Amino acid sequence: MIRWLGWIAISLWLLVGGIAHAEPLRIVVAVGHGTGAAGEARLKYPQGDANRVARLFQELGGTTKEHTILLFDPTAEQLYAAFGKAQAMARTRRPDEVSFVFYFSGHGDRDALHLGSSPVPSSEIRRRAFEVPAALRVIVTDACRTTDSLRAKGMSAEAPFAIKLDDGVGARGLVWLHASGDGEAAQESDQLGSALFTHYWTSGLRGAADRNGDGLVSLSESYEYAYSQTLLRSARSAGVVQRPEAQFELAELTPVTLTRPSASSRIALPRDADTHYLVYATGSRSVVAEAYGDLQKSVELAVAPGRYLVHRRAGGKGSATEIVLARRESRQLTPADFHEVAEERLARKGGELVLRPNEVDVGIGLSYGQFRAPGYGARLGFFHNEGGLGFGARLGAFRGQSQSNTYDLGLLGIDVRALVEYRRRFGRFTVRGGAGPVGALLSQSRKRLDAARLEQAGYATSDDKSAVAFGGTVFAGARLRLGGVFYTELGLSLDVLGARLDAASTTSAPDGGTRVRPLASGHADLAAGVTF
Structure with a gap:
């Protein structure tokens, strides 16, 4: 019995080997x-x-x-x-x-x-x-x-x-x-x-x-x-x-x-006549595939897994949609999936066309530097970017607390930024950087560390000051697209601001007066946003 099983095993091995070789x-x-x-x-x-x-x-x-x-x-x-x-x-x-x-x-x-x-x-x-x-x-x-x-x-x-x-x-x-x-x-x-x-x-x-x-x-x-x-x-x-x-x-x-093509990821086009489709890899001007719609069947185009922008032209009008395909996934498109886009934008941008160029995000972060006490803050931002240069604005609020040899220091502030940026996409990731002017409204409170003793002697132990600060910022960020219209981003920025707030923020001038002393602070924040 063992001998017969051995011959059967050898025969199957030879058979499988022959099939694999063929x-x-x-x-x-x-x-x-x-x-x-x-x-x-x-x-x-x-x-x-x-x-x-x-x-x-x-x-x-x-x-x-x-x-x-x-x-x-x-x-x-x-x-x-x-x-x-x-x-x-x-x-x-x-x-x-x-x-x-x-x-x-x-x-x-x-x-x-x-x-x-x-x-x-x-x-x-x-x-x-x-x-x-x-x-x-x-x-x-x-x-x-x-x-x-x-x-x-x-x-x-x-x-x-x-x-x-x-x-x-x-x-x-x-x-x-x-x-x-x-x-x-x-x-x-x-x-x-x-x-x-x-x-x-x-x-x-x-x-x-x-x-x-x-x-x-x-x-x-x-x-x-x-x-x-x-x-x-x-x-x-x-x-x-x-x-x-x-x-x-x-x-x-x-x-x-x-x-x-049926063994790969596929884009199934809508069943329609006299409709022209171009498929771009997102962020590229090279066309991956091109086809015309067919009323009798859904034309399928095989592509590698990834993110694609599909252009549609019919009746003199242009539209586009962006899709993400997983390995061996087949995605059936319908006319309702496409958003109307001007023909000239389709022709000019190709796969670099951004269907949702506007974005709003909110973030929280930490700050530290000469001007801002160590603290935390939140921001709300808006940007418009079609794949390269873009512009936007941010509104932020922050709070900080620190201590010197003499005082407990508290700082509250609101700032507004007008920003110009450049970005590059790498698949699901986007790297961006930019700069712009910053204006801030600041309020500082100081309280003496030996307040209890001074109060007994009748001395003032605290004071509050406010000032307007101006300066500039540079920033950089790395963004991850989460799917659909949502994203998350890690950002870093460096601000240089000047304001007449206290002795630390001014310096002596040659004429005997004082002048604003530029002070730097750095920030790191994590944001989440939506594109539209």
């Missing part, structure tokens, strides 16, 4: 190169686009970091070394278990990709791709082309809908997706923060191209979507038509699934 391997090489040959202007977005493609395949395309090679402004030798590394990875598995994706964003022409002053022939890219022992190789080049030199190498160029690779496991051979056709320029968009074709291809891979709603995006779906949207956007914006092109030599027209 898991498909996808290798991705993503390259961004901003410089080209002499006379070619430096491109703005190749590195960001390469990084975007690499992250997307890690999130949705079954690729791991270990099987992703990301290159920024490489030399030809470094690019060839990356192909060699991909070959070594692929040799650890059977070719029918391996797919290889090569992405390039940069300058190019009909014969080569431009890596600075070093052109890499397209024929060399193709040769090295075929040296990677994989069943399927997908090459995507977002670069300009003047003439199609690859037709002479046995590859056929077709319109987008000619690639009919139905849903399934994979095809055998090579597919080359070009961002532009013969003689056409591959365009960049400052509004999108990306090359045009790459933006729509990655948006499609995040779910905008999922026509049948099965939660998968195939190679053909992603290309058809990128083709139609690139063609439409280029004609509308630049007036220069950009027509992507696909070339392929495939032994088997079997299915190719590039991404699985």
Whole structure:
């Protein structure tokens, strides 16, 4: 019996090991190169686009970091070394278990990709791709082309809908997706923060191209979507038509699934027609994904967990909403979730748009310094800030108590501050700092420590004084967003004020009189607030 159990255990181990080994391997090489040959202007977005493609395949395309090679402004030798590394990875598995994706964003022409002053022939890219022992190789080049030199190498160029690779496991051979056709320029968009074709291809891979709603995006779906949207956007914006092109030599027209958006966090758009959506990472001008609404189904866009700003344009009007997605969370949006925003603000701000720029907070804190006795206080503040420079005001009240060699000292005060600030957001955290003038109304009470003895002798033992103080302040704060419209903040400030209150606050002047002596005090406070 034990012997049979041993054989069963060994058989199960071999079976599980075989299944685990048969898991498909996808290798991705993503390259961004901003410089080209002499006379070619430096491109703005190749590195960001390469990084975007690499992250997307890690999130949705079954690729791991270990099987992703990301290159920024490489030399030809470094690019060839990356192909060699991909070959070594692929040799650890059977070719029918391996797919290889090569992405390039940069300058190019009909014969080569431009890596600075070093052109890499397209024929060399193709040769090295075929040296990677994989069943399927997908090459995507977002670069300009003047003439199609690859037709002479046995590859056929077709319109987008000619690639009919139905849903399934994979095809055998090579597919080359070009961002532009013969003689056409591959365009960049400052509004999108990306090359045009790459933006729509990655948006499609995040779910905008999922026509049948099965939660998968195939190679053909992603290309058809990128083709139609690139063609439409280029004609509308630049007036220069950009027509992507696909070339392929495939032994088997079997299915190719590039991404699985249903396995990630997702934004489900409202069911509506003629409505345009842009998804930004909050605080960024780069568009994460773009799609149009569909009356028949809710279009879902796969994104990494995080905070996003979704722009909506319909009927000539703009609106936006901000959402936070947890890991694998799906959020269904409705038209009621969006707040109306002027079109020009949407276009100007992008993901830096602040939907609730106003805020009110209350806080309590401690103070210490030359001018204020050690004590405590409370404040009420209002600020208006749209993501960078902002302004606001604070009203505060404080009380302090201290003791000198002669007196018990008490201080009461009310202050008003007009503040200018600058802030930066880092996910849920915001760091801010600023400065401004301060005015305060002060009341000081003093009582002699030996009051009992002096009262018996008939002397005055206490007095009260009041004064108006003026000066300035600098402050800094670190804020944590709690979710929704609420936040909490830890703040520090340093005040320098002057007032004619007592001997400690004045000094002798050359003319024999007195003058105000600037005195400093520091404050730390904890506040809670709401945005609107």
